Amino acid sequence: MSKNKRSTRRGMMAAFMSRIVDRVTRRTSKALAQPSDSEELLSVERKWGMAIDLDLCNGCGACVVSCRSENNVPTSGPEEENKGTTMEWMSLLPHHKEGSGDGELPVELLPMPCFHCENPPCVKVCPVNATYVNEEGLVAQIWDRCIGCRYCTVACPYDRRVFNWKHTDWPETYRNFLNPDVALRPEGVVEKCTFCHHRLRKLKETAALEERPMHDGELETMTACAEACPAVAIVFGDLNDPDSRVSRMTRSPRASRLHEHLGTKPKVSYLAKDRKSR
């Protein structure tokens, strides 16, 4: 009995040591195999994507508010609304079946974050490389580098980029709830959804500290919009992992992407409504 126990303990120690050795060697080999050109940087292990099940979504807008709260996206007020210069990263857009003439009814409301396209038109037109595809396939934006030319807002076929038209005067007390993890953007730059990359980074750090891989369960609700969604309609995750929930949803026969014919390859899929008929 005791012998047995000892052997187990020894076994455990051995396993632990070998794990550490493993990690070290893996890290070293990874560092050695660092790709030199950007082409290789883009060929990523992870492919972050999102699936939004419109059958579950009821258009409550929790995602919109959660996004504002998380990313310090200012509200605009009546004046900006009249000018059509409101600011929103995540929008709730009505989807009309036939046309959108007077009185047409939207069949559903689409929560629209940035689609983080694999072939993003916005990145191609940016004259100063303020927007780029990062090593994990996210379409990122460096606020400070943006010169506000707005080419990208024109190029994006999904209208998922918004220009920051005015300096936001946060009421003194409102500054209290600004998220310290996300920088405020100055006036005159283009803003967009980041897939909450600061939250992703936090998750990665936590996983690294705990010496474990990130698991799909925590990734599913990683973004602020997915985390808030009361109907569990928004799911984030790794599209390269065939078993992840987002991958499974993306493979659903109900899934489609907006304007697929443009070849932008958006990484956000919508699952169509599944109306039951009697």
Place this chain on the structure above:
Amino acid sequence: MTEFRESRRDLLKAAGVLGVGGVLGGCSEGDAFSPNKPAVPGSENWMRGEERFIATSCGQCEAGCGIRVRVVEGRAVKVEGNSDCPINRGGIGPRGLAAPQVLYDPDRIQGPLLLTGPRGSGEWKSIAWEEAIELLGERLLQLREDARPEQLGILCGRERGMMRDFWERFATAYGTPNFFDGGRSDDGAEIRASLAMQGIGEVPARDWENAKVVLSLGSGVLDASCQTLHFARMRGRGNGGNGRTEIIHVGPSYSRTAMNADEWIEARAGTNAAFVLGVAHVLVRDELFDQRFVGEQCSGFESWKDDEGREHLGFRAVLDQFSPVEVAKICDVPIAVIEDVARSMSKNRPCFAISGADDLKASNGVHTAMAVHALNALLGAIDRPGGLLTQLKPPLAEWEEVELDEIAEAGLEREPLFDGDRAKARALGRSLDQLPNCLMAGDPYSLDTLLIDHSNPIYARADAGAWRSALQSIPFAVSFSPFMDETTAEFANLVLPDDSWLERWEDSCSAPNLGRAVFGLRQPVVERLYDTRATGDVLIDVAQAIGEGLDEAFAWKDFKSAFKDKIIGLHKSKSGSIAESKGSKFLKRLYAEGFWVGDDYVHEQWERVFQTESGRFEFFSTALWKELQERAELRGESIEETAMDLAGVGDPDLLCLPFYRELATVGETSRYPLSLQPYKPHTYARGSGANLPWLVELAPWRGRSTWGSEAELHPDTARVFGIRQSDRVVLESSEGSLELSAYLTRGVRRGDVRVALGAGHTAYGRFAEGIGANAMTLLSTDTLDPFGGSSVLQGTRVSIRRLQS
């Protein structure tokens, strides 16, 4: 162009600063783009960058979702759903997410205020809490010394929970029968129906998770119902995990619920009772109903004889009048639809029907709710999995009973102003909308002091004129509102601002949700920002200042101690999610987890579920019959006359059974051709969302006016009146007029006009004031349900004209 260049230069400068500062892990102070957070109380106890997630319960609506508030350096930064809480299981709605804007509203009242000028002048003087409490204490003591404690009125808008009980305790100990329960007017009709048929004075909990089909009758389950969030999540898990719950929505307009439903049946407004009775007719005709349940657990299905030998109608007899052919005419729906719905529901059990609180705020509200409840009984959905459950209450301990002194006893003996015999004889039904008349009548006495908590009748209720006169007639009013709302601004003599719900101790006061008992804890997540105080604490101090036995009834140090006295019951019950032998450990876990949930729900405990006189589910409500008899006696007439007078129905039996009466309207058709349907948008947040820009900018969706109000009407209706999209229009009713912009949509029936509630504040802070129009000002209280219950919302007719620009 120059402007642009200038801003670009600024921007580059800023970019430089950010570039450096950003790398160093923070922005330099004084920079326009750094958060520059102001100092807050208590932040000195936090380390730089320290963050905590504090579990509490959301206070933005009655759903009672568990939340974790992310607090960074002593500031509440974000609300996230608590994935362990069984009510919301992680998600959280837009209203809850907007909580930081409640806490950090720039226009919160920052300390006690005393009115120095005339009412409504806005001339306030800041005073200290001691002074304020002494002032109120002396005034209340004087009333008692003059042996007229009944002249203190308390208008309490809280639906449920400990603070409501605390107020009631205060009223009792003080000796006033004038505790006005403002919180129940929202679900009033449903509660009345449940009380009449089941003997339970609470709305039922609904088992969405196991239901296959839900028939929504004008309900806003996915718009602005008190538990939209809970419903949404459960619907996704619905059908016992085999997919999602199917929703069939019946209603006049394309609401969000209609948009999300599997099927929308467009029916005339105010005819839901007829539709339900039509469905019930088919179920009974084709013997598709749950005969065993009806036979064993129900009474009043067949015609019957009471103890006095009087013959009464049964539900079956009522149904004879509601054949699909008749109902199709009343509701303006195809006959086949009614038959289809009935068959689909009987086939796909478990299923249930749900009525909507706003839809029931109509002249036939109580009977519509009764019809829906009766349909649920026919479907065997009462207290079964996938049906309606009778919410269990958490086993809280009771506070020691109040010992009344002579003055209090005498005061409580006095006739209450609101539901005393005189008031009952004067007006039919009991709805808070009648309170102003009761207050003004001065019969048998009038009020001297009114304490207003969680209530803003000047804005949120129909006939603000009557409320204004009523409040004006009361010499002294005290408001406990944390915000300068209309009622506070216009009528308060003294303001004792409450803490925001993120700063105080409380229970979550949630509406029925899971069936099994849930206790949600609400605790301060940050230190209080201003010189405000929790109303519970203030009541204790006022009671101490009065003395005379009230000090003994409120012998707590603060509200938290009273709160703890109650929750110790959870610990002692030795049941539920937190099993700890030591009380201190129990509390520690409760504070950390944020909620306590009881043991699993046990179905079909009929003695608990049916508390009617017969101990059964009553299709024929004997309680209503008794009420009718009493009222007839009060008025000194026969029960038939009373029935005729009340509802224009000759046979009093029909008023005790689920029945359809035509919706009463105000305004003649020739002058006011359109029927007005005010509704709550999903961001309504108890009418208090207007000062939260996150919510204002959300509704209804992008591309529509959010900072303003819209009159939604059918393009054909618009054409008749020469109105085009986005025109400015004027709506006019017999009570008043409103200016708003037109929004044409096929989602509104021809002849109807729909207006969202929640806008048009005349006070309430910089974000709310002067934005949009308040549809409540168009409503008249003449269409109140004679059976009381809810306040009024439906049944007003309006005219529309284009505003010449």
